[in-house]
Amino acid sequence: MVRLLFPGSKLNPVTSIPLRPEPAPAAAERSDAARNRERLLLAAKELIADCGTAGLTMDRLAERAGVGKGTVFRRFGSRAGLMLTLLNDSEAAFQARFMFGPPPLGPGAPGLDRLTAFGAERIAYVVEFGDLVLAAENASRGRFEVPAAALWLRHIEVLLREEGFDGDPWLMAGSLSAALDPERLLDLVRRHGVPPERLVDSWRDLVTRVVRAA
Template structure:
């Protein structure tokens, strides 16, 4: 009988991690960051990571569940920071600005996020529509957009409309525009602003 462990090492886990487990987790995260820095996200394999961290492969998967899980863990700090900003931070991203401005700021922040962490974000979503669309951060962004649409007075199925807007901000899509087509980030921002502005024209 115990609490549901949200995440190993999280303050809500019933009992603390065993010491060897904690040590291995640190070793793995450090090794993962190093490997990503050295070879790029896409070239890092789970075997490579296990080897570098001097740990069995089983341990890697016990820790992170999957390659996507590892990438999510590597992203979690940046993700938490991003969430703090749009939930509690200063306007126009945080509360206080009119919903249209917040929505525009949200998209622009996402674009910057993808510029910096895009490869990780893409790898964190690979190989599983489930994870891609129902991961907690994704659900949170969706809800945030939906809320802003409602506040802006858009009452015609804001849930689905939020999904459409979220699709525009999808990391893989934006990365493809940025890296393959060489679209400058300012152009992405401008297009997002245009889209949101037109959508909320008279609400």
């Protein structure tokens, strides 16, 4: 198996796949850069708290943090990159739970139970961080290149195989994770008023059918 984990995350005691890969730790961060990073992250959180995700524009962020606009883009690459960075901590926690945490989400439970729990957890996550997740999705290079997405996919794929899935596990994992697409989930919850528990039920039904019909 490919080495998916690596050490050095400052955000979580446990190793994790960053939502947004930091630059190689080879060269230490310069002190002014570190200071500006802190300023920017703080300003971003304040801005979101005050004006919501939509109120965070790159110009305003730069102004509020007292840095130039170029600095913002140098640091985060894009608006989506910034959002990804803001989600990094909670994403790391999520990863820790489904990879190393207690069952049924973590190892120790049957694959099907873990799949179900994974979906439930992901649904809760998306509902909780709604706008942030949405804003992070518009990465220039598509939402499929986010490293963490590859990890979720792989996780689902592994669980499918563990359950003896005999089809095309990689594509099936992709189809399943499409059902957890944040834009869809939030559209259902917000525009159609679907309660998250109903989404969880439908997810359980879906994975059960996919796994059972062997």
